Amino acid sequence: MRADVIKIFYRPEQAIIEEQPLNGSRSPEKARLLLEKISQKGMSNAFAIEGDFQAFSRADYLLAHDSIYVDSFLNGIMPLCESNNLRWSLDLVNAVAYSNSSLYHAIKHTVVNPKQIALSPTSGFHHATPLRGGGFCTFSGQVIAALKIFGEHRISGAFLDLDGHFGNSIDDSRDYCPELNLAIPKGCNINPQGVGREYIAHFKSQLEDLKVLVMNYDIGYVVFCHGADSHVDDDRGGQCTTEEWLECSKLFYEWLRDVDSLRGDPIPCSLALFGGYRKDNYDEVLRLHLSDLQQCLQIACQRSHVRMGAQ
Ligand SMILES: [Zn+2]
Numbered sequence: 001m002r003a004d005v006i007k008i009f010y011r012p013e014q015a016i017i018e019e020q021p022l023n024g025s026r027s028p029e030k031a032r033l034l035l036e037k038i039s040q041k042g043m044s045n046a047f048a049i050e051g052d053f054q055a056f057s058r059a060d061y062l063l064a065h066d067s068i069y070v071d072s073f074l075n076g077i078m079p080l081c082e083s084n085n086l087r088w089s090l091d092l093v094n095a096v097a098y099s100n101s102s103l104y105h106a107i108k109h110t111v112v113n114p115k116q117i118a119l120s121p122t123s124g125f126h127h128a129t130p131l132r133g134g135g136f137c138t139f140s141g142q143v144i145a146a147l148k149i150f151g152e153h154r155i156s157g158a159f160l161d162l163d164g165h166f167g168n169s170i171d172d173s174r175d176y177c178p179e180l181n182l183a184i185p186k187g188c189n190i191n192p193q194g195v196g197r198e199y200i201a202h203f204k205s206q207l208e209d210l211k212v213l214v215m216n217y218d219i220g221y222v223v224f225c226h227g228a229d230s231h232v233d234d235d236r237g238g239q240c241t242t243e244e245w246l247e248c249s250k251l252f253y254e255w256l257r258d259v260d261s262l263r264g265d266p267i268p269c270s271l272a273l274f275g276g277y278r279k280d281n282y283d284e285v286l287r288l289h290l291s292d293l294q295q296c297l298q299i300a301c302q303r304s305h306v307r308m309g310a311q
Helices: 027-040 065-074 090-112 143-154 199-213 242-263 282-300
Strands: 006-009 047-050 117-120 157-161 221-225 269-272
Touching: 006 027, 006 090, 006 282, 027 090, 027 199, 065 090, 090 143, 090 157, 090 221, 090 269, 143 157, 157 199, 242 282, 269 282
Parallel strands: 006 047, 006 117, 117 269, 157 221, 221 269
Antiparallel strands: none
């Protein structure tokens, strides 16, 4: 049986507020906005915030990135320090250090406490490559986290990346850090392709394939990253209608519940936010993420009632 409270790995430093975000991305402040929304919706009792973790350091980034790129970002040296398409600042350096650490600590928490689902309210990882950032992503947080987890626990993981854009950072890092082939085996950077029913059918077949690996204990943890930019109204993506987007959440959490039941013990599962861009109505991005969390609580955690009434 799963714990019915989701642990959120969050520190205020993760979120920064910009008056005029470069390229219109509000991702750097999404964690803070989502926590506000959870509170407004009367859902706080379904979450526990964990802020007792340290920021990542240069040594952590060097697990997956070249030192010239790491030092350029840490010290604000152009052009590499803005290869992520975000405006460089010391606040951003700090936010990136805590965001990457949040993802690692969320995964680590579930490996040590498999009954509890953990949320890292983060994005900005899956387009980064060993030599530079890209597409609002600075460092490959999943690559670093998986390498650290594998080093500490010898456990391999799978990332289900349902952001609207293909998450290239894992496969683009395999030559640079060969141990990644053990930490995230080939085929375990899961990105459904297609649009609408085709997208959902592909996701279903990927879940079936993953079930075999999980039941064989070849994969020891899963990370579900349901980016809101795979929604049709998003400024930068658009594979799924609202119903289809929520169906993907339902499919994953039902899969998780079934796998738990078949194994007889819960598989470590953590969540991350990934993309979501709506200049006209950012609230819709937050609503999608909240709806996903609500399904997690109801289906995977079997929490009978999750309040989401107040505006
Ligand atoms: Zn995206």
